[in-house]
Amino acid sequence: MKKEKMIEWFEQGSIAIPKLLLNNYSKLGLNESEFILIIHVHSYIESGNTFPTPHEIASKMTLPVNQCADLFRKLLQKGFMKIEDHESDGVRGERYSLQPLWEKILMLFLQETKDEDKETRRSLESKLYSIFESEFGRPLSPIEIETLSIWLDQENHDPVLIKAALRESVLSGKMNFRYIDRILFEWKRNGVTSVEKAQEFGQKVRQHQPSKLRQTQVKSGTFNWLDQE
Incomplete structure (x- = not known):
């Protein structure tokens, strides 16, 4: 493998996964497939693609396109992410937002902190x-x-x-x-x-x-x- 190709791979960067999400996704009601799909969506959003398709996600997972599409629907229905309207350079479109997920993590953290305080009391x-x-x-x-x-x-x-x-x-x-x-x-x-x-x-x-x-x-x-x- 050429050295230039390896450097190109490394230069693609990395993605930060919140430790709270990594340690508590099962408590939120997410399974492993849903968790990995969310990570890919997060990665696409960080890279500038705010509305990745099930085909794009499936290309990075071991699941077929139809199962990825089902996961998208479930995550939207369960309130882990949402679709927003937005406008860029005068062009209107849609994008995925993981804000609902971050809010759920925050609420879980606050509840666990509250429970710990009660136990201490x-x-x-x-x-x-x-x-x-x-x-x-x-x-x-x-x-x-x-x-x-x-x-x-x-x-x-x-x-x-x-x-x-x-x-x-x-x-x-x-x-x-x-x-x-x-x-x-x-x-x-x-x-x-x-x-x-x-x-x-x-x-x-x-x-x-x-x-x-x-x-x-x-x-x-x-x-x-x-x-x-």
């Missing part, structure tokens, strides 16, 4: 009671258990923030549920939704404290949330 919720008992050095009283339950189920405090508020109380040397409840109340009232925002909020509040009190709190690394009352 459930895991931390189940550990919170033992975390509190460990920090307090004793079993929680029935009232404390009920309070913790209210924070989670009725007031919908993020378990991560509850744990962060517990840490604030430990650092401040004020190990009681009233103090922790006040921290959570102030955070919620001021739109604090993450540990990072809680830290930022604490810094802002400290800046508005009297200088002597602020110096004491900065040195100790703590803040008396009950002073907010």
Whole structure:
């Protein structure tokens, strides 16, 4: 084979296949034939041919033309791609768009991320009671258990923030549920939704404290949330 021919093949370039698609096409309801056909359509679109025919696709697959045409119809019906009208240089025509596929991948990713977050939340919720008992050095009283339950189920405090508020109380040397409840109340009232925002909020509040009190709190690394009352 001539060297020039080999170089010509390599110069045809490559195509990027989204890893999310490669790893999750079966979860989207695609089989291998549909997946490979989509990759070929994507390749044609990237090369400037936005409306490849079943004949063109079949020439690159082991499937006959009629099966490729059937796959095209199924993918359109299942909403993995669509046909759009477009105009180029004054000439109107049609083209394939894989935008529906990318949107399905994004929704799958967001759903899986949401599911992971829920699982993390459930895991931390189940550990919170033992975390509190460990920090307090004793079993929680029935009232404390009920309070913790209210924070989670009725007031919908993020378990991560509850744990962060517990840490604030430990650092401040004020190990009681009233103090922790006040921290959570102030955070919620001021739109604090993450540990990072809680830290930022604490810094802002400290800046508005009297200088002597602020110096004491900065040195100790703590803040008396009950002073907010």
